[in-house]
Amino acid sequence: MPLLALCLLLLLASAAVALALAAARAPTAAQVAATAGAVAACAAGLVPAARSLAGAAPESLALPWSAPLGSVHLGLDPLSAFFLVPLLALGALAAVYGRAYLAHAKGPSSPAVAAAALNGLLASMVLVVVARGAVAFLIAWEAMTLTSYLLVVFDHHEEDVRRAGWVYLIAAHVGAACLLAFFLMLEPSSGAGGLDFEQLEQGARALGPTALSAAALLAGIGFGVKAGIVPLHVWLPEAHAAAPSHVSALMSGVLVKLGLYGLLRAGLLLQPPAAWGHALLALGVVGALLGILLALQQRDLKRVLAYSTVENVGIVLIGLGLCTWARGHGQPVAAALALTGALLHVWNHAAMKGLMFLCAGGVVHQAGTRDLEKMGGLLRRMPATGAMALLGAAALSALPPLNGFAGEFLLYLGLGKVAITAPGWTGAAAALGVGALALTGGLAALTFLRLAGVAFLGEPRSAEAARATEPSRWMTWPMMLLAGALVVGGTSPGVAARALWPAAAQLLGPEIAGAGMPPGLHPIGGAAVAVWLAVGLLWLTLRVLVRRAPKNVGTWDCGYAEPTPRMQYTARSFSEHLVSRLLPPWLRPSTHRPSLGARLFPEPARFSTESEDPVTRAAWRPLLATGAERVSRIRWMQQGQLPVYVVYILAAVVAALGWLSLRRWLWP
Amino acid sequence: MSRAVDPLLVVILLLNFALLGSSRLRAVINGTAAQGVALGALLIAVPAELSWHTVLIAAGTVALKGVLIPGMLHRAMRDAAIRREVEPVVGFIPSLLLGGVGTGAALLFARTLPLAPQHVGSLLVSASLSTVLTGFLLLTTRRKAITQVTGYLILENGVFIMGLLLVEAMPFLVELGALLDLLVAIFVMGIIINHINREFSSLDTARLTALKEE
Amino acid sequence: MNSAVHLAAALFLSPLMLGVITRVKARFAGRRGAPLLQPYLDLVKLFRKGSIFSRTTTWVFRMGPVVGLATAALASLLVPMGGRAPFSFEGDVLLFAYLLGLGRFFTVAAAMDTGSAFEGMGAAREVTYSALAEPALFLSLLVLARFSASLSLSAMLGPGLGARWGTSGASLVLVVAALFVVLLAENSRIPVDDPTTHLELTMIHEVMVLDHGGPALGMVLLGAAAKLFVLGALVAHVAVPLGEGDPLLGWAWFLGAQLAIAVAVGVVESVMARLRLVHVPSLLVAACLLSAFAVVLVAR
């Protein structure tokens, strides 16, 4: 705990130093100070997190606070430590990467302030995870929103970025309001009350079933917004695309996961009945499928990745839902498998998506565009970034021998266990869940092949892409560390699973966790090693077999003599078959076709497609628009007519006197 | 409490109706002045024993409410060279009806308020509330700044009548109220009317509607 | 030992299946056809030839054949052939499916690495159809898993399956049908794709490997054959379950069944025309529905 306090202190202090230096017009020094502080703080914080996962006893700390809301309780248990590990690891890498990424930013915002905000974001996320009381949690939660918002709108001179930031802010605010209500609902109404988690747990026991469901709904909305659960995910792709890439990495890798952390904590408080597992499972399946179906339509590199985060959160939710269901139905093994798989996937996804966003950042930084259709051939021009992006793409498609496979493997096992043993419809439902997961996996492969293929392979589709070069070392090193994590996580998934088991055990409770960790991952690690060996062996074989290869020949292209980059298959055409043949119209991007031939001579016409989120398009936008329209009807009250204003006062008096008389008449 | 109180209150109530029903600015101002004089008389009639103090306030009230302010309003009307009609937003008959309904409601509500022994049976409370209501009506249904000022004065008169209940127990309160109201009326409204007159060259407050939500 | 046998079978016997299919098709067309061992000859020829690599391509292009072959070979270690598979554990069926996925990933990536419009087209179709085939494969296998209460291929395709034909024949018929469709789709056979014409008209798998030549193409061919072999093994075990018994008898039975499948593929290729591309998804969705129906039947 002292080291964790040191971590928080270092983050805040370095942020303050950076702001001071920025104010003193020393932006470079400010960035360096903030980055150094972040790295040191993350290193300091990883120690207690690792110790806690290694079995150290939970620690806690109570700080006196003068506000009327009780003292601030902090604590470190395996669940917190589980989320601290990716947070601090990815945080340090993002900070290092971010310094180089933003060093020459030309936008309206100061890189030094952004570096300080990043440290603030890290500090607030750490605080979210270690808070043991609702007040500290909410403060940290909102501080997390604000700091991340400031980072998202780093480039706020662009209209898109502003809109993305605003959508994010709206979503976060609605979520926070729900959380506020959630925590306050749980406060025990008898006695002195109190908003520490312990007291809230007691309060939850006293709630009736209706109130409990309402509380669960509030928690679901509040945390679900952050986690990007469909249909609350709409802010996610916008914000991730708009933010600087290291921030997107941190958001996708960690911030979104903190929504899941909140759900898990809420689960510990509420002790959800098994029936809620169905809801989570359904949400998970919908989220996974919708997320990936939207991901494969996007033109914007970072939006692809963002929608894939929606998908992966859905996958984790499938695990959580299954665990909830299985616990209540006497399937301890399936529950343990599902939860371990879900948690492992959280870690794996943090590494994979972190890597991919950093790679995307490299591309955006060097090629100056997020549009897939303007990329191509980047692997030749930025070999390290490109190779790591391909690795990340394979991992995100959940392919062995990389880490993405391990978590899904356990999830499949858990689902499969239920599918082959549970009687009746539950078994069928679990089996269909397996089918859905398989479909998701196949579509993920499509999505990431499309991304990697269009962006990194083939020929460049724009002059900028042709000129791109490898980004600075400070940007590639963090990527390489993450890529290493992908490989190691793939070859030794058991190690990761053992490391996170204390957190899973805490969530599962002693009855289930007492049976020990479910086996299952060992062969996967071996298989991964076998794949590496087999591929290596055959690669050498091919090297030997290929004796003479003439240099400088073009692609054959069925004999076409002058193939141009424009003839390549585009990102849109890559997914066109699936999108236009198989998806219902409301899931497709809306297209604006030019009207031709209306006049005698053709006029200039534009064809454009818009990939606004279908949920936004169908639900949230109309809802907000009508809401704003309804609400602002009240404006006729203020017409500038003084006499009318006086009537309001009279009406207030009359209404109050009337109420008084009525009261006296009703309750004499 | 003297026997003259209730008749005086009736006079005031009648003046209320007269104000609601009159169509000429001059008549409105004169009605206001008359009500001011009646208030002065009330002030002398209400207390059981008369003190110099009370007489002084009464004299001041008559001077201000009955002479000075009406005089100022007459002058403002002359200077602004405005039309002499009242220009109501709500017509005279509806105004009168509303006034009648209001007076009835005031009577009903006043019955729910228990009175101290020395005041039992007095019309003071209902007259006060009804006059306040009349003031509100004039304020809200008349368009010119001058009529709005008179409406406000009537409203103040209503409050003043309420204060008469306290004139024995807490004379300080009554004086304070009376004097400060006049301060409002004279200094601030006078100044503002002057400015409005200059800026808009009319005393029609219907023009003062630039600030609004559209 | 068992591993070596499995590897050898997958790598060295699989081209024979291609030969059989070609021969069956030739016979249907009234020709004598190429020798049964023709695929072997082709492979030898290719492995001895020189190579050409477009200047557009990178290491990914060479990785395609390598990974394709490596994963098919490794997958063969998870499938029971004459007897139990050399490696079997709870969940090996998932590894099996995802290994094939890995192979596909790099085959497709290699195609896109050429920057050619045709190969990009093939790549897009390959991933689209395989994504649709995935649920059918998993659901069919789940039916078998439910019978054996295990998620291991060796158990699922083990001796108990024979008895099930008596009790749950309907769902097993559905499973066989679904798996056969998956086999055809995954190996780009008619009616999904026509593997015999090395032209851009062949829409999926073959068009992806247009730029490969020499040893790389050899690896591609061998990998594809091995994939056909291991997927065929799945179908073979479900369609013609093997009782417990002598390993030699088992192998003989297994190879016979594989030959039968090759013949069946050849027959299908001869009597059917290639589907129009837009109808391929319908076929795959139908396979998904068949297997889902089978699941519901057994879970009921």
Add this chain to the structure above:
Amino acid sequence: MALALALVLVPLALAAAAFALPSERWRPWLLPLGGAARLAMTLVAVSRSDVSALSGWMRLDALGKVLLLLLDVLFFVSALYAPAYLRMRASRDNRALCGCLLAFLGTSALVAQAHHLGLLWVAVEASVLASAPTVYFNRNTRSLEATWKYLLIGSVGIALALLGSFFLAYSAVHGGLGSSLLVEDLVRDAPRLSPAWLHAAFIFLFVGYGTKMGLAPMHTWKPDAYGEAPGLVGTLLAGGLTGCSFLAVLRFFQILQAAGQADVARQMMIAAGLLSMLVAGGFMARQRDYKRLLAYSSVEHMGILVLGVGVGGGAMFGALLHLLNNGLTKGVLFLSAGNIHRAYDSKLTGEVSGALRRVPVSGALFLAGFFAITGAPPFGPFISELTILRAAMRGGHGWVAAGFLVALTVVFLGMGANVLHIVQGEPRADRPATGFRDTALTVGPPLVLLGLVLMLGLYLPAPLRDLLAEAAGALEPRS
């Protein structure tokens, strides 16, 4: 004795000096002078326990101390802003502004200390009258209209408050009490006051003083007055004057509470509070003028204050803390909005964008102020709003809490769209720079206020907490 009077008379004397001083240049410096003098005196007075005068008619209790502290900090900080601001507006005569502001400062101390109901009414009155001419600073038709509305609606409120005071006094007469209208005496004898008169009195007082607080539906003057007044004046009106009226409401609430008749009052306060919040949210939704936006935000927060008092329990403390938080945050918002107004010469949201570029510190302050006022931690309003909300939940007002949250969300949406449009993006090409730049004197004061708001969110000094607790305790029912 002397201190109590000095708190009132020193600023009034300076006000007289301001009216007498001929120099347009030096007159504004009287404001910081007066502010500093008053702040120093207030700090002394707050630390003492027996500041009183006029045989108990004036007495500084915990409630008064809270208000006085808020007023003086706000006044001092905005007074520091005044000279630089008025130098920019050299074309306008600042005699009335400086004099009236100082007069307002003096009368506000009278409000804080008045313990006689008549005196309280006079004091609130005087503070409203003293502030009215400051709205007319710009001397154009719009500001005239605003002043006219402010004055007329305010006067109606004044009249109703007086009527209410009469009712209250009569409830004492009816109860057979003596002629004392001292709060202490009334609280002591509260059980003997006539309930019927008391209730009616509270209605008139609440509507009357509520008009001056700007509670819906009596808030109509507020957007006009705040919109047309200089940002400096907006700060003092929104943070200070509303506080004076709120204090008046609290004094009467205290009497009702002591009489055990507060139920009706609480219901009305909760209703008025929620209504104010919702109405304000509705008006913010498509607001195009950012100073009017701030006015509606003020309406909303007045609603929060009375709602807190109506909910009672811990919310009482929360409401008093929120009085401070809201006042200080409004200072940040009005002063930075004033700067932005100067830098663009427009207060229409549609014409102003990219403030973070043109006036980076003011823009950032405006943004931070927006986050603070909408209840984002780590700023003070979060703590006070959470306290109120929590008390509402615990007090069994679940639906009130739900309405509160909904209203906060609506407000956030309405306000955010405007504020973000103003601070982000690029300045419009057709809005050339006016030459206004951030300087230490124009951004320093709001920065100080923001620091205080931040401090209140993270750390509540023990003396202040005790003071607030004491003040809240005085409003609780007697056990």
